[in-house]
Amino acid sequence: MPDASDQEYVEYVTARLPALRRLAYALCGDTDQADDLVQETATRLYLRWARIGEVGRLDAYVRAVLVRHFLDTRRRGWWRVHLFGGPPDVRSTEDRGAEERTVLRDALAKVPPRQRAVLVLRFLHDLPVDEVARTLGCSAGTVKSQTSHGLAAMRRLLGDRELAGRAGEER
Amino acid sequence: MRTDDEHVADRLRWLDDEPAGPPRVDLPGAIQEARRRRRNRRVAAAGAVALGVLAVAALPVALNGDGRAAPAPAASPNPSVRSPEPRPAGAWQGVCRAELLPVPGDSRATVVAGDPDGRWLVGRRAPHGQGRMDFGQLIWEGDRVREVELPGSMQQLRDVNRGGLAVGSSQTDGSGSRAWAVHDGEVVGLPMVTSGGATAVNDAGRIVGYREVAPGKPWLQRPVAWDSYRSQPVDLPLPGQRWDGTAVDVDSDGTVLAAMSDGSPDRPTRAVVWRPGAARPEVLPLPTVPGGKATTFFPASVAGGWVTGTAERDATVVSRDGLPRYAVRIDLRTGRAEVLPSVRWVGVSNGQGWLAGTLSGDVPGVIIGARSVKLPVPDGWRGDRQGSVTSFSDDGRVLGGKLESDDQVRPVRWTCR
Numbered sequence: 001m002p003d004a005s006d007q008e009y010v011e012y013v014t015a016r017l018p019a020l021r022r023l024a025y026a027l028c029g030d031t032d033q034a035d036d037l038v039q040e041t042a043t044r045l046y047l048r049w050a051r052i053g054e055v056g057r058l059d060a061y062v063r064a065v066l067v068r069h070f071l072d073t074r075r076r077g078w079w080r081v082h083l084f085g086g087p088p089d090v091r092s093t094e095d096r097g098a099e100e101r102t103v104l105r106d107a108l109a110k111v112p113p114r115q116r117a118v119l120v121l122r123f124l125h126d127l128p129v130d131e132v133a134r135t136l137g138c139s140a141g142t143v144k145s146q147t148s149h150g151l152a153a154m155r156r157l158l159g160d161r162e163l164a165g166r167a168g169e170e171r
Numbered sequence: 172m173r174t175d176d177e178h179v180a181d182r183l184r185w186l187d188d189e190p191a192g193p194p195r196v197d198l199p200g201a202i203q204e205a206r207r208r209r210r211n212r213r214v215a216a217a218g219a220v221a222l223g224v225l226a227v228a229a230l231p232v233a234l235n236g237d238g239r240a241a242p243a244p245a246a247s248p249n250p251s252v253r254s255p256e257p258r259p260a261g262a263w264q265g266v267c268r269a270e271l272l273p274v275p276g277d278s279r280a281t282v283v284a285g286d287p288d289g290r291w292l293v294g295r296r297a298p299h300g301q302g303r304m305d306f307g308q309l310i311w312e313g314d315r316v317r318e319v320e321l322p323g324s325m326q327q328l329r330d331v332n333r334g335g336l337a338v339g340s341s342q343t344d345g346s347g348s349r350a351w352a353v354h355d356g357e358v359v360g361l362p363m364v365t366s367g368g369a370t371a372v373n374d375a376g377r378i379v380g381y382r383e384v385a386p387g388k389p390w391l392q393r394p395v396a397w398d399s400y401r402s403q404p405v406d407l408p409l410p411g412q413r414w415d416g417t418a419v420d421v422d423s424d425g426t427v428l429a430a431m432s433d434g435s436p437d438r439p440t441r442a443v444v445w446r447p448g449a450a451r452p453e454v455l456p457l458p459t460v461p462g463g464k465a466t467t468f469f470p471a472s473v474a475g476g477w478v479t480g481t482a483e484r485d486a487t488v489v490s491r492d493g494l495p496r497y498a499v500r501i502d503l504r505t506g507r508a509e510v511l512p513s514v515r516w517v518g519v520s521n522g523q524g525w526l527a528g529t530l531s532g533d534v535p536g537v538i539i540g541a542r543s544v545k546l547p548v549p550d551g552w553r554g555d556r557q558g559s560v561t562s563f564s565d566d567g568r569v570l571g572g573k574l575e576s577d578d579q580v581r582p583v584r585w586t587c588r
Binding site for chain 2 (some may be wrong): 009010013014016017018021022024025031034038039042043044046047048104105108115119120122123124146151154155158169
């Protein structure tokens with residue numbers, strides 16, 4: 001039975017939907033799975049809705065729910081979370097720079113999930129290290145080392161001559 | 172940051188686009204699902220299963236103290252005359268080996284539950300079909316495997332007893348869920364007035380689960396019990412008028428365990444037990460966890476008088492996995508509750524109060540007292556040692572579960588001495 005609290009919930013999630021889908025899409029690289037991630041996040045948020053008071057922390061909280069759920073699904077797969085099926089398929093976007101994005105998204109999808117989450121939160125969502133650490137529930141030091149590993153993995157995966165050359169110089 | 176790192180980071184920012192097409196996020200659906208989950212936290216919290224019953228001969232059980240014995244299903248042999256599989260004698264040493272269980276065709280599958288001897292294991296395959304909602308069921312007896320199709324979608328066998336009687340549920344089109352029993356490959360719909368599901372069965376053939384109270388409101392459930400798979404379900408008496416929830420397990424002596432809350436969907440989940448012969452259910456006290464009293468307790472299983480489950484305590488700082496969570500074991504004989512250390516996910520307990528599940532690092536393992544034992548991978552297994560345990564025999568010698576690696580998940584049996 002909808003009540004005032006439900007209405008607030010629906011309004012909040014509706015307003016946050018584009019941002020949540022962007023985050024989910026960046027993490028998993030697949031439209032369907034992105035919507036599954038958001039759907040599950042919305043469900044979990046509702047479970048806690050009555051107990052979430054400070055709206056200032058709400059965005060960070062919802063982001064944390066989504067990212068952790070993403071990491072859970074990558075660790076557990078369908079046998080724990082039925083919404084997900086096989087491995088992520090990487091689809092191209094159809095606008096300008098589509099090819100570049102496809103290559104990037106493809107590479108990002110191959111970075112281990114936790115490093116991927118760190119990269120997405122730090123560089124797509126411009127969150128400071130401390131905030132990323134809070135989101136993932138780990139130390140700032142771990143975020144820094146995961147960033148470094150994630151970027152190294154991206155460099156390797158992109159196989160871009162220019163980048164490979166630079167990386168090679170430092171070895 | 173190195174120059175090339177900055178370059179990669181810069182390029183990553185190009186990816187901040189919304190997925191094409193309209194969102195198919197369904198908020199009323201999310202609300203409904205959240206409400207349903209409050210009732211069914213057992214599944215949500217442990218990703219798990221109905222489980223274990225106890226390794227002693229089944230006792231006659233009275234539901235409301237009327238002294239009426241629960242008949243065992245005709246198809247289910249009397250467990251007291253079954254001689255158990257030969258097992259190594261002596262103290263449990265915690266030396267285990269793993270073997271992959273046979274699966275016809277696509278090998279991706281997982282064990283969901285087992286009987287107290289570890290002879291029978293039930294599980295399910297990777298989903299297929301539209302929306303990947305169709306789950307083929309598997310029943311192993313020793314090394315033999317049988318495939319079973321349950322009607323509907325989201326099929327899951329949740330428990331099996333020593334007689335090989337398995338119970339579970341599935342979603343049916345439009346009309347909610349259905350409860351099923353499977354014996355000797357034959358699928359039988361459990362008698363049911365409204366929609367509902369079966370979550371556990373003991374060796375006497377008593378089945379427990381839930382029925383949905385009102386059509387279209389799957390989150391409103393009531394715990395029910397069937398004396399046998401041919402009996403009509405009986406509503407279990409509620410702790411209070413507004414309580415709702417589902418039975419999650421039944422002990423060998425007939426004690427029923429349920430996850431319930433007091434009316435409002437925002438009230439925390441509690442453990443409720445019906446002891447054989449008792450006139451009224453008992454709501455178990457919330458256990459004490461680090462920092463104070465738990466705010467909620469999701470019961471997972473009852474075996475040998477031990478209730479195990481997951482306690483949560485509300486906190487302002489949310490950890491990596493949400494609220495701090497603790498594996499808790501409650502002795503129904505004394506009421507004493509204790510937090511079991513080093514368990515990441517509560518999997519299953521056996522009749523001795525031993526717990527198996529997932530330890531840190533997602534490694535499957537066993538907790539016996541203060542001791543934790545990591546379970547091995549089979550010879551030739553490549554990849555991580557990640558997985559979980561969902562079946563634990565009463566003698567501690569046979570465990571069922573799964574191992575995961577990349578896109579693979581395989582059903583596993585561990586045998587220990």
